[in-house]
Amino acid sequence: MSSTASLTEKNVDRFAPVSLVSASAYIVTANPRVAAQNIRELIALARANPARLTFGSSGVGAASHLSAELFKAMAQVDMLHVPYKGTGQALTDLLAGQVDLLFAPSQTVLPHVKAGRLKALAVTGAKRAQTLPGVPTVAESGLPGYQAVGWFGLLAPAATPGSIVLKLSAxxxxxxxxxxxxxxxxxxxADPGGNTPEEFARFIREDQAKWAKLMREAGIEAAE
Structure with a gap:
């Protein structure tokens, strides 16, 4: 999913895709008091305690929210969403134990994980993060096919001549x-990107379709 709110289904046609710049997995992070050391234990804990575990996010429809909702849907568990006005507030309450979990960008929680203030249960990408090689992916931890990454890309105005788009991409x-x-x-x-305008356009379409479907099925309406 886009790592910013600037690209949506409503405005994507206003832009000409140039290239994917980077993609970043999130870390499934837990307060130390949560009685789970990995994803399998987290799923078991959530199933034994429906709607008791809480997860924070930076807002309704944000990447941190949707990555957790995808986890809920695939694991068939019920957890309570606590939206905040930004990742900073969510992280503060996670550290304080006011919420149990946060699907967060690596750079946000990594210092706290390394200091032992938070637990990293898994990463949400297709492969392990080089910054946390000992932490498995969600997919290899019991949810095959799970993947959620935030990405940044370069786009130009839709009217930009094709030759210029190709030059920018190169x-x-x-x-x-x-x-x-x-x-x-x-x-x-972050995983460095790099692709053609056509490949990036296809990537955007597939990514938006995936998350739009999840939002429809979960009844989520993103904040304007």
Whole structure:
């Protein structure tokens, strides 16, 4: 899903996709008092205590919300959503034990995980994060097929000539291929992107369809 609120189903046609820049998995993070050390134990705990476990998010329809809703749907568990006005507030209450879980960007929670103030149960991407190689993915922990990543991409106004879009895409891909750039992005928990305008357009369509379907089925209306 887009890591910002700037691209939606309502306005996507106003832009010409140029290239995916990066994709970042989230970390399924728990307060230390939660009696689960991994995803299988979390699912068992949630099933034994319907609607008792709470998860924070940065707002209704945000990436941190939808990644947890996808988990709920696939694991067939009921957990209580507590929306906040930003990740910072959600993180503060997670650390204080006011909420149990947070599906959060790596750079937000990694220092607290390494300090032992939070537990990392899994990462939401298709592969393990280089910053937390010992933490498994949700998919390998009992929910095959689960994947939720936030992404950033470059788009141009829809009326931009195709030749310029192609030139921009080539330039972006050239930068993303540089070893130094890739190393810095990876250190921040982001997987470097890079693709053609056509590939990026297809990626956007598929990504939006996936999350729109989840929102319809879960009865979620994103905040305007």
């Amino acid at each position: 330039d972006v891909n050239s930068v993303l291929a540089q070893a130094e750039v890739r190393a810095k992005m990876t250190a921040l928990g």
